[in-house]
Amino acid sequence: MQPSIMLGSSMWAQDRLPQDEFALRLDDLRAAMDRQGWPSVLVYGDAREHAALAFLSNFIPRMRWGMALLPRTGEARLLCAMGTRDLLAMRAMTWIADVHSGWGPEWEKAFDPWIAQFLGERTVELGTLGFDLMAPALHEQVRRSLGDRFRLQRADDILAIPGSRKRPRELMMLRASCKVLEAATKAFADSWCNSQEPESAALDAEHVARSLAAQDVRTLISLDGGRTLVPYQGRFEKSAAPLVGYIAVKVLGYWADMFITVDDRSATPASRHAEAALDALIANVRPGARSGEIYANAIAALQPFTLHPVLGASVGHGIGLSLHEAPEFRAAGETALVEDGVYALQVGVAAAESGQAKSDHVLISAIARNTAKGAEVLARSPAIAAA
Amino acid sequence: MTENEYPLASGAAARNSDAIGVQAMNERAIVRNSRLTRATRQLQDEALDGLIAASNGLNNFLDSNAVYVLGGVRPIGESALVLDRDGASTLIVTPAWDGKRAAALSSTDDTIGTDDLVATLASVVGTHRLDLSRTVSVGLSLLGRALLDRIASALRTLPRTADELVRDLARVRTAEELAAAERATWIAERGYARLLEYARPGLREFELAAELYCVMKKLGAEDNFLLMSASQHNLAVRAAGERILDVGDIILSEITPCYRGQFVQICRTTVIGEPRPLVREKFAILQDAMREGLAAGHAGARVADVTRAINGVFQKAGYGDYCRPPYMRVRGHGLGITSDRPGDIVERNERVLESGMVFVMHPNQYIPESGYLMCGETVVVADERARSLSARPAQLDVIAV
Numbered sequence: 001m002q003p004s005i006m007l008g009s010s011m012w013a014q015d016r017l018p019q020d021e022f023a024l025r026l027d028d029l030r031a032a033m034d035r036q037g038w039p040s041v042l043v044y045g046d047a048r049e050h051a052a053l054a055f056l057s058n059f060i061p062r063m064r065w066g067m068a069l070l071p072r073t074g075e076a077r078l079l080c081a082m083g084t085r086d087l088l089a090m091r092a093m094t095w096i097a098d099v100h101s102g103w104g105p106e107w108e109k110a111f112d113p114w115i116a117q118f119l120g121e122r123t124v125e126l127g128t129l130g131f132d133l134m135a136p137a138l139h140e141q142v143r144r145s146l147g148d149r150f151r152l153q154r155a156d157d158i159l160a161i162p163g164s165r166k167r168p169r170e171l172m173m174l175r176a177s178c179k180v181l182e183a184a185t186k187a188f189a190d191s192w193c194n195s196q197e198p199e200s201a202a203l204d205a206e207h208v209a210r211s212l213a214a215q216d217v218r219t220l221i222s223l224d225g226g227r228t229l230v231p232y233q234g235r236f237e238k239s240a241a242p243l244v245g246y247i248a249v250k251v252l253g254y255w256a257d258m259f260i261t262v263d264d265r266s267a268t269p270a271s272r273h274a275e276a277a278l279d280a281l282i283a284n285v286r287p288g289a290r291s292g293e294i295y296a297n298a299i300a301a302l303q304p305f306t307l308h309p310v311l312g313a314s315v316g317h318g319i320g321l322s323l324h325e326a327p328e329f330r331a332a333g334e335t336a337l338v339e340d341g342v343y344a345l346q347v348g349v350a351a352a353e354s355g356q357a358k359s360d361h362v363l364i365s366a367i368a369r370n371t372a373k374g375a376e377v378l379a380r381s382p383a384i385a386a387a
Numbered sequence: 388m389t390e391n392e393y394p395l396a397s398g399a400a401a402r403n404s405d406a407i408g409v410q411a412m413n414e415r416a417i418v419r420n421s422r423l424t425r426a427t428r429q430l431q432d433e434a435l436d437g438l439i440a441a442s443n444g445l446n447n448f449l450d451s452n453a454v455y456v457l458g459g460v461r462p463i464g465e466s467a468l469v470l471d472r473d474g475a476s477t478l479i480v481t482p483a484w485d486g487k488r489a490a491a492l493s494s495t496d497d498t499i500g501t502d503d504l505v506a507t508l509a510s511v512v513g514t515h516r517l518d519l520s521r522t523v524s525v526g527l528s529l530l531g532r533a534l535l536d537r538i539a540s541a542l543r544t545l546p547r548t549a550d551e552l553v554r555d556l557a558r559v560r561t562a563e564e565l566a567a568a569e570r571a572t573w574i575a576e577r578g579y580a581r582l583l584e585y586a587r588p589g590l591r592e593f594e595l596a597a598e599l600y601c602v603m604k605k606l607g608a609e610d611n612f613l614l615m616s617a618s619q620h621n622l623a624v625r626a627a628g629e630r631i632l633d634v635g636d637i638i639l640s641e642i643t644p645c646y647r648g649q650f651v652q653i654c655r656t657t658v659i660g661e662p663r664p665l666v667r668e669k670f671a672i673l674q675d676a677m678r679e680g681l682a683a684g685h686a687g688a689r690v691a692d693v694t695r696a697i698n699g700v701f702q703k704a705g706y707g708d709y710c711r712p713p714y715m716r717v718r719g720h721g722l723g724i725t726s727d728r729p730g731d732i733v734e735r736n737e738r739v740l741e742s743g744m745v746f747v748m749h750p751n752q753y754i755p756e757s758g759y760l761m762c763g764e765t766v767v768v769a770d771e772r773a774r775s776l777s778a779r780p781a782q783l784d785v786i787a788v
Contacts, residue, residue, distance in 0.1 A: 009627075310484045
């Protein structure tokens with residue numbers, strides 16, 4: 001469930017992401033500007049999706065939206081959809097010094113004079129990133145400000161920002177997220193073993209993650225033995241069925257997520273096949289491996305069980321500044337995995353309705369970095385059988 | 388229909404009973420159906436063929452969520468609701484696996500879980516035989532351009548925008564919604580009580596926020612727009628960060644839990660250690676402003692009148708020049724996710740208050756001598772005055788050290 005605001009720490013962590021890191025991140029963008037003849041690229045992100053904006057500016061909109069105005073040369077500007085009262089707090093979230101409110105009547109004051117520096121005799125082309133996400137009203141505002149003096153060109157297809165190959169400091173951030181995730185997942189399992197209350201367990205996990213400065217925490221639990229997952233219901237009831245749940249944590253912009261199944265009985269055939277399928281997924285992660293091939297191997301390891309429908313016919317995807325990054329590991333996937341890509345690997349078993357016990361619904365996962373030597377597991381679901 | 392779609396007829400009283408209490412569910416269904424009925428009547432009155440409501444999956448505490456208002460479901464992802472002039476309705480939610488939960492809560496005739504919102508919406512519009520030239524939309528303008536373009540392409544046109552329709556329809560809280568708002572306020576006050584117990588020098592802001600957030604969630608708050616920050620001299624409130632609390636810090640908190648779709652907000656000021664007398668003196672101005680605002684906030688008054696009553700107190704105290712951004716933002720505002728009416732509490736808002744409207748009134752103010760201070764309550768408009776939903780009005784609280 002998308003929260004109304006992100007909590008946790010969103011300050012620019014200069015010890016982990018120093019200014020020179022962003023200078024390097026901007027290099028690819030500036031090279032593209034040179035190739036395309038763009039004097040500037042406008043980068044949009046909102047509270048839901050802001051990977052490119054966060055990658056280039058470190059700014060993560062806690063609510064509404066933000067837009068980085070990045071010039072080929074000269075000083076960048078950041079607009080945020082917050083009142084002028086809130087600008088001081090916004091300035092602490094980005095390396096960009098020139099932060100303005102772009103909200104409501106502030107838009108024209110903040111956007112128009114900045115963009116005017118690029119006016120020329122001919123129509124000027126500007127690149128855009130993330131504009132597909134923009135609400136029509138704001139897009140119309142941009143269009144009105146630009147008039148016929150500028151033309152927008154979609155840069156999303158030309159530039160993969162952020163890229164699939166994680167930078168060294170991104171890997172450091174993802175490791176930190178995975179540490180928070182593992183602490184939260186342990187709390188999830190421990191709490192359930194003590195209370196048998198799935199929602200209490202999810203909340204205890206969330207508490208651990210938030211106490212470690214997670215900005216966002218998403219949890220899902222099953223109330224029907226793992227057949228379906230639901231967000232927070234506020235019921236806090238005991239359940240005799242095994243725990244099947246999900247948790248995602250976001251720390252300083254970077255996501256890590258995990259499915260969890262805990263059954264206090266000995267391992268079932270379903271859980272053994274799910275573990276085998278996850279092992280197969282991990283074993284198949286290597287540079288150049290095709291996403292469809294990885295999918296096929298995982299499905300083969302699951303046999304005779306079928307993939308849990310909650311996974312939407314996918315056994316994984318990229319993860320980073322977005323919870324859900326390309327590529328998706330589906331049957332028809334042709335994308336080759338890249339070295340230093342980070343992937344959420346997910347498997348699950350949906351027991352056939354006929355005859356099999358509810359406990360045969362299983363969902364587990366891992367997060368792995370792709371290295372030249374194969375997968376480096378950054379996080380993995382705890383063992384299914386707790387006993 | 389793709390294999391990822393799970394058509395789940397609602398009419399789901401019996402099936403719903405394991406998800407929420409039967410009585411509560413029936414009460415909700417009645418409320419939601421009354422909104423669907425009123426929306427249907429409006430379509431008929433205006434000779435319209437239908438309505439398409441959409442949600443981007445965000446639950447903005449300042450905004451109306453049309454899918455929630457009409458369908459009774461807080462969507463996880465992008466979603467839509469189709470209502471036709473005969474009163475038949477279909478809810479479409481993403482992802483597909485959320486269909487079961489949505490069907491259990493929805494007051495629509497049908498509920499569909501899908502991974503392809505655009506194709507399913509086009510199919511449902513066809514099923515309802517809507518003439519899109521005589522159909523209106525609510526919330527489509529909140530969707531991203533790419534998705535909206537795909538919808539326009541699938542429908543071959545976009546219906547006329549009528550974004551005010553649902554927020555007007557839900558501008559006065561029902562008895563059930565008011566009860567939920569009162570419960571949410573109770574949760575907010577428990578959350579604040581926890582702050583008074585838990586805050587101490589050495590604690591980081593985000594640790595305190597984590598504690599408050601989870602305490603309130605345990606009490607039933609499904610969401611929380613929680614701002615909470617500290618300084619020896621605050622310029623504004625912000626989301627919690629890494630600051631370590633210390634003696635003399637003034638903690639500002641804007642505690643905003645949501646319970647059954649009703650956001651409420653209380654604004655509080657707390658000092659670690661004994662505050663300077665000057666801070667108490669300045670906080671009293673905010674309390675006076677709150678009292679004036681409550682007295683002015685009766686049914687029939689204009690929002691502008693309430694704003695002027697609050698600002699008048701600051702002007703009288705010599706802070707008239709500070710009654711503008713960045714020294715404050717607004718004197719209050721409506722609360723989502725049913726309806727954000729009556730809107731921002733500002734002098735340019737001429738909307739007339741109606742009995743049963745709910746909004747937060749907060750004469751929060753930067754004062755040069757004390758810094759930013761906060762004092763605010765969720766109120767319901769009544770005939771004689773606005774009534775605070777809080778059991779204990781804001782005061783300058785002290786954490787002993």
